[in-house]
Amino acid sequence: MKIINNLPQKTGVQNQIGILDNLKTAIKENIVLSINWLYSTFLDILGSNDISEIGDGSITGAISAINHPLTEKLISDQISINDSNITISGACAENGIILITFHIHKGANGVISGTISDAYAPRMPISGAWSVNGTGADAGAIYGAEIRADGNIHIWCGRQIQGTNFVTFTYPQKRKTTN
Numbered sequence: 001m002k003i004i005n006n007l008p009q010k011t012g013v014q015n016q017i018g019i020l021d022n023l024k025t026a027i028k029e030n031i032v033l034s035i036n037w038l039y040s041t042f043l044d045i046l047g048s049n050d051i052s053e054i055g056d057g058s059i060t061g062a063i064s065a066i067n068h069p070l071t072e073k074l075i076s077d078q079i080s081i082n083d084s085n086i087t088i089s090g091a092c093a094e095n096g097i098i099l100i101t102f103h104i105h106k107g108a109n110g111v112i113s114g115t116i117s118d119a120y121a122p123r124m125p126i127s128g129a130w131s132v133n134g135t136g137a138d139a140g141a142i143y144g145a146e147i148r149a150d151g152n153i154h155i156w157c158g159r160q161i162q163g164t165n166f167v168t169f170t171y172p173q174k175r176k177t178t179n
Contacts, residue, residue, distance in 0.1 A: 053096040053172050075100075081114035081153070089166065093120060093173055102128075102155065102167045104142070109160040114153040121151035122171045128155070130167045137162040145169070 055061030076091045079100065085108035089101040098120055104112070128145030144156040145167045155167055 055095075075117075075120050078117040078120050079114060079153070081112065083108060083112045083114075085109075085161070086112055086155070096173045098122070098169070098171050098173050100147075100169045104155070104157075104161055104165040104167060106161055106163060109157050112153075112155040112157065116147060116151045116153060118151055119174070121174055122147055122149055122169075123174045124149050126169055126171045128167045128169045130155075131165060138165055141165070142167065147171075149174070 051057065051059070051062045055064050073093045074091065075093050075098070076088045079088055079091055081088070081102070085105045087103045087105070089103040091100040092098075100116075125146055125148045128147070130142045130145055138161055141157055141159050141161055142155065142165060143158050145154070147153050147169055
């Protein structure tokens, strides 16, 4: 090694080693950037929806549950309503999804309330969708429907129901139960 002005000078081999070190560092940085890009792209494609209640909660379990025939469990016996003017048209749990339809008969009025067992209650309050009978006589008669996380059911009728109406709720099951 030659010394000029008291500074050591690199030889040709040392220059090549420095170039190779710089190249190695650049490759490592690009690999890290590529992995980070792939990871963020994968997360964007995959999304952030909670699938823990579908199948066994894994991606494979969710796909398997979707690809297999639905297993339906009737849950009408898990619901109680305090008004004789309302009946349950259908209530079932299918692969972690709850579907309940109430049939609201002529004469229902005010607040209709009831309960659903905790195992089939939603995780958070859920609003129902309601239909109006074909004559339109009940347009605006039902102005709200909700099942709360504690299992309380409320359907609000602003005036007496004149015909047949339906309220439907669809939501993910709060916790797994055996079918």
